[in-house]
Amino acid sequence: MDEWQARVESDFAYREGWVYLQSAGAGLAFPGAAEAAGQYYRDVALLGCDAQPSWRQAATGAKQRTARLLGVSEEEVEFFRNTSEVINLAAASASWHPGDEVVVAADDYPCNVLPWANAEAAGVKVVRVQPTAPSTREQQLLEAITPRTRVVSVSHVHPWTGTMLDLNRLGRACRDVDALLVVDGIQALGAVPVDLSYVDVYGAGVFKWLMSGFGTAIGVFRERAREALTPIFRSYGNPAPSTSFSYAAPNFPGLYVLDATLEYLEDLGWPNIFARVEQLTGEVLTALDGIGVASITPRDVRAGIIALDHVGDSALVAHELRQRKISASDKAGRILVSPHFYNTPEDIARFAEALSDVLVTSSPSLSG
Structure with missing residues (x-):
């Protein structure tokens, strides 16, 4: 051995x-995860609000490690509650025009299909592709993209067939018609390399392949998304005209765990x-x-x-x-x-x- x-x-x-x-379904936690979570509460028990520098340090560490893993800038990485929140923020922050279309796979995970219902109610056509086989999934999505497509929303890895999409191929097709590519990455991040070169919005909870528990998700809103979308939620974290989608404090105990886990994984x-x-x-x-x-x-x-x-x-x-x-x-x-x-x-x-x-x-x- x-x-x-x-x-x-x-x-x-x-x-x-x-x-x-x-x-x-859920990744196993490494032994240091329990210590990291406990450290947050020990910090607060000892220092209360004066522990904020430690909270920020954990958040910064998690952001830097995530940015390295995804090959994006730290400014593009934000933290949310779950993958569904990221996709819903993208869907609710879009402005629609008559004739706009959104492309999804009909058999995809609900967080990639249901958030677009309000757009549909506003007159947007939601094109629900029915994949006939795992091997044709990507090509059928590509064939559904038209000059009217404004968004393509997909899982990087389909949760029930294990089929992985080529995000660069899909993303280039989206760029050709000036559409945004919105990706649920929860079944890929930590298991395979992820290239966001042509991805505009990316969301991934950290409790699966990143082994860091529930209540925290990575959200990446890239430049094209920030130019096209107006954040639907505003608070002290992103007062207008901020283009940030992170509107309030993240799950700091979860970020203690995520930072420690990513450090461990980087070391491996x-x-x-x-x-x-x-x-x-x-x-x-x-x-x-x-x-x-x-x-x-x-x-x-x-x-x-x-x-x-x-x-x-x-x-x-x-x-x-x-x-x-x-x-x-x-x-x-x-x-x-x-x-x-x-x-x-x-x-x-x-x-x-x-x-x-x-x-x-x-x-x-x-x-x-």
Whole structure:
């Protein structure tokens, strides 16, 4: 065992004897997260309001580390409560004109579809693309873009098929018609490299692949978005004519955790983390091939989620896997497997063995 893997394994003491494959639902916290959260409350207990310099230091650290990870300026990074808040802020801050169109995928996560309902009520046409297959998802979205498109709102990684979109390709198509590209990045950030060169609004909660708990989300509003959108919420954080969308104090305890976690992940090395996720998802696909189970996640555009369809009763399969101490997700009638860097090839082998056993021993129940 190399030193890097030994360190990781010692830092993530998940339940003994279990395999955790639900990082797309919630990432495991590293040991320093509890200490970081506690430090905020110790600071306040000792200093009260005079602890503000420490709050600001944690927020600044988290902002700087996030900016490095995303390749954007610190001024473009803000913090919100969740991904949905970021997307809703973008949707509610737009000015619409007759004939405007918004392109979404009809099967996308609700926060990428529902925020545009008010625009639709105002006469905007919301084009709901119905992807016919994971492999055609991106092309169908591209084909829906017209000169009337003002916004394309998508998940970087579709949560129920694991399909990853090429944001540069989509973004260039948006630029061609002067549209904004709004991206929900929660299922990508921390699992794969993210390039925001052609993204205008980006939102990502930090409780999944960034392993930093609920109540905090990263929001990036780039120059084109700040020129096109007028912040719908105003308060002491962004009085007019500010173009900032951060209108009030962020979740400072959460930023203590995020800053500490990002420092830990930087020390492990983002290239190492991304390579590990790619390796493990590849091993999942190979293992599935070995037991004759198909994945609907395209191999060449995957991130951290591998989705299994046609396994019968997915709820029953997930239950039976848990009986074998394998934690996997049951979502949208599919089994989702989402290893992170703290998983091992042995974890993947155990999952495949358990799944094969479940499908064989429970086949009458699974088939109907």
